[in-house]
Every structure is written in C-alpha cells, then in structure tokens.
Amino acid sequence: MLVFKIAWRNILRHKRRSIFALMTIMVGVSGIVMFGGFIEANYIGLRESIIRGQYGHLQIHQRGYEETHRSDPDKYRLSPELVEQTQAMLETVPHVLITSRRIEFTGLLGNEKNSRAAIIRGVDPDNEALINSALTIIDGAELDAEKPEGVVLGEGLAQGINAKVGDTLTLLSSTVNGVMNAVDVEVVGIFQSFAKEYDDSAMMMVLDNAQRLLNTQAVDTIVVLLDETPALPETVAAVAANSKQQGLDLEWMEWYKMANFYQKVVDLYDGFFLFINLIIYVVVLFGVSNTMIVTVMERTAEIGTLRAMGMRRGGIVRQFLAEGLMLALLSAIMGVLAGISMTWLINSLEIMMPPPPGSSKGYPLHLQYVKEIWAATVLFVGGIAFLATLFPALQASRKEIVEALRHV
C-alpha cells in the first residue's frame, strides 16, 4: 500500500508534468474511443444496409443451388411444396421475423427508344418492403401485390432508359424452357440503395408476374430477416437442426458470405484503426517514458536514500512501475470518459456525413459506445505504460547508491 501511496503523492507533487502526461494519454485514448465508435457505427450501418437492402440475414436455397445457379439457374430452384415446408419450418425458429420468396434473373428492359440489360428480382411485395427497409424510394411508390404489373427501378437504370414513374416498359427474358418471353410492366417507383452500382442495373417486380414471364412456379431463394443480427449464429444452428430433422434438402448462406464489399470495408477500416492505435500507443509510450525518465533523474537522491535504508533493487523497480502505471491507467480511464462524453456530444449534434465511396446516400454521423474498445484501450495503455516505465525503473534500481546519494 505504501508503494501506491508514495506513487500517488509523487504524481500529485509534480502537477505540471503529470498533467502534461495525463493530457497526452487522455487525448490519445479519447481519440481511440471515438474513432473506434465511429468505425463500429460504420460497420453496423453498412451491415444493416446490406442486410436490409439486399441480402436479408440468411438466404435459403435448395441444396446444390449455390454451385450451379450461375450456369444453370433453373436446375435447383425451390419447388412450391418445398417453399411451403421451409416457410412452415422457419416459423418455428426463434428470432425469425419475416421470410420472403425471391426469384432472380436477367433480362432486357426498354421502351421504344432505349433498352438496358437489367438484373431483375421477383419478390413478395409486402414482405420484401420490410426486408428492404434500407432501400429508399425516391420517386413513386413501393411494389404493390395488388398491382402485379408494377416494377420499381434502380435510379441509375431508370436514368439509363429515361424512364419515369407511370411509364410503361417492356421486359424481355427467356423462360425456363428457353423460349423468349416478354411482359409489359409499369414503373411505379424509383429506388436508391446503399450501392450506386447496384442501382444502375437493378429492378424489382412482383413475384407472380416474374414467374409468369419465366414460366415457372419455383423460386430461387427464401430470404430470412431476423429480429436482431447477433442472433444469426443461433438461427443458423436451428435451421440446420430443423431441416435435417424434417428431411428438407436445403442449403443456406449467411449475409456476410455474400457481401464481399462489407468484408473489404471491414478489413480496410480495421487497418485504419490499427494504424491510428499504433500511432497513439507510440505517443503514449514516449509520453510515459519521458515522464518517468525525468522523474527518475529528479529523484536520484531519493533512490539512493531508499537503497541506503535497505530497499532492494526490486523495491525501487516496483515503486516506479507503480507510479508509471498509476499515471497511465488514470489517464486512460479519464481518456475513456472524455471519449464517451465526446461521443454523446457528437451523436446529439446529428451531423450529416457525405455519401461514402460507392454509395449514393449521405448518412448521419453516429458513434457507437463500444465497451470492448474501452476495456482493450485501458489494458493496452497499461501494458505500454508498464514497458515505458520498466526501462527507467530498471535504470533507477541499478544506480550506485553512493553516486545516487551525491546527486543534487
């Protein structure tokens, strides 16, 4: 206890130096807390945009679909019976909020003057509106089951063929039998998603109309939306167990396995975060080390006295380590508190950010409160302070007693 008492009083005794070291560490740590919160908010925002804009949490297919659907999309589609059984099974799984059927294909969309290749998604309009809550209808309305000929176009696609809400277009595709087929569709809405590239070629239409165009009753996918994303592993385990038990020949894919873009963003941001952490930790290292080197120099005579009184070298090391660690941990905790306060302030200011690369929408600046980052930062700063203090502390312990006593 005396070690900590002396350490604490020495920190207070050299107020100016302690405050300088404390501020250096505090600013660094609060920076980590805020930047970590910013990144986490981006991860969550991007994740939910992807889940609710395109993939859902989980996509269920007939087994074999994933391997073959690009070359032979019709081979492993879900039959109406299997869809019914699967949706019934999913109703019993906890956390499943909505299931929605989809069929995806490519076609040619156009009017008298323009035409464009399009990626078409046939959907259950009511359920898909809930799953696709991250899509923004910028003109017109969402798909309506009561209006089967309606389509919504991505903003870029609509611009490409100069289509407006209310226009009638022709959609051309080949049926499952390989025969070309066409339907007339009416533009009921234009949407924006999180990715501009997607909006340049995507459109959605009512599932029944899409099936009519393709001459099939089957669907590709049952999209599952959960009540909360962290429940995904538990849900997947339940789906696996239930489908095995009920003999349903299914395969599934979690959203993150489909979202390569998300993983790349995570890797990129993780790299930024690591780099900024490294810079800040180096600053902490030098800040603490500099403070402790000066402290050791100033207290050379005191070290000599303690050694003369019989303190072992280890005791001297412990004394300075206690001081360095106490200063650093106090600063780190204050830095975390400052970071939390700044996070609250920034969130309450509701600052709008410009659209990120590849996106067409701005978003409100929001920082997450990430307890794991707070704890990890305090631990890291503690570890770095230990290293930063160890060298001066060892130096202090190795001083010749007589030389130390003569120090003025």
Added chain:
Amino acid sequence: MSFIQVNELTKQYELGKNTVAALRGVSLNVAKGERLFLGGPSGSGKSTLLHIIGCLDRHHGGKISIGGQDVTLANDKAMSDFRARNVGFVFQNFNLMPVLNVFENVQYPLLLNRSLLAAGQRRQRIQDILDAVGLSNHARHYPNELSGGQRQRVAIARALVHEPQLLIADEPTANLDSATGMAIMELMLKLSKSHGSTVIISTHNPDLLKQAERCVMLRDGRITDDIAQPFKPIKSETSYAGF
C-alpha cells in the same frame, strides 16, 4: 572481539583515465557501542570509509566484517537486507522523502526491514522516538514544513527507529548552524547510546572532534591518528524545541 573489523581496506576511483586511491590499506577496529568520529580534510577518504562500513559501497581490497559477518562477498540483496536490519543512516542533506509526512518517514525503515512488530506496536515505537526527538507534535507535517534542525531530528528518528546495531552519520551537522549542529549531535549521541547502537560519524567540525571519545583522522586514504580520550559530553546551549 570488535564489532567492526576493517583490515587493509583499499578503494580506488576511476576519474577519466586516472585512477585515484581513496583508501590505501585502512585497518580499524570498532567496539560494540563505541562512538567513533572520523575526521580529515575533504578527499581524505572518510566518506568512502563510512560508505563501505555502512555497506553502501564496495571495496577493492582488504576485508571487513560487521558483527562477525564478513560483508566482503555479500551480494546486493544480502547487503540491502543487512542495511535494512542493522544500519541506520543520517545524511548531511537529511534525505527525507518529500511526499511522506514525519510519521511516515520514520515508519519507513520498519516497513523495509519487515519488522515483526504489530501495527499498534509500530505506531507506539514511532511515537516514542518522535517524543524523544521532540517532534511528536509535528507527526503530520511534511519535510518542507520543517526547519533544517527539525528535518535532521526526523532523520535521526528514522535512523534509530528500527534500533540498528550501527548508526552511520555522514557530516550530519554540515548544513546546520553551529548551535543547532551541536544540539543535533547531542541528541544523536544520547539516543544512540540509549539504543546501544555503535556510532560512526564523519565531520569537519574541530569542536566535535575535540570532544569525541575516539577520533580517527584520515589523510590521503590513510589513517594518520587514532586518538582515544575521555569522553567530554557534548552540551548544546539550544533545546530541541529551539531548532
């Protein structure tokens, strides 16, 4: 058998490319409870001898034993433990811990030497020695709130609180005025006698050397005189409360 036996002690210092002999074969015996004054001009080797006897420094040649223990070959840890249990130091610059108050400064040696005293006994021991040095009313004061004489009295209390066998004082009155210095010396000798400690004091003060019961004079790293004389009690004209 003498409490301290010093035989042919030598010590050199490296000063740049030169080697300076600080002690050139010093031999000395000190009896238990004896009060020995070391005198001599600056650079005579008295501080070096004091540091070696106090186990603060190592010698290069010769042999030294304290209380029957040969400290020549002891490692740093053993020397530290030996000092913690058996040696008390009073320094010229008082060397108190600035962040500890008087009570805590005096308590420190009892914590360092892993005293088996219970907390209550420890407090009583500190209270007793603070009473003895006349500072019981200053127990919660910090060193910067004390005069030079008061600081040195705290240093004496700290040096004797663990009842060491050996008290080493390196020019303890050099930073005090003469009246305070005499009072400090009187106090130190009185307390060390009551504790039964052997005392070795280095000083430049000729008045103190004249009054010493044994005075060893050094010059150029050699003992030039070893004078035993009847002890003339040091009497200061200043009371404790006055410095």
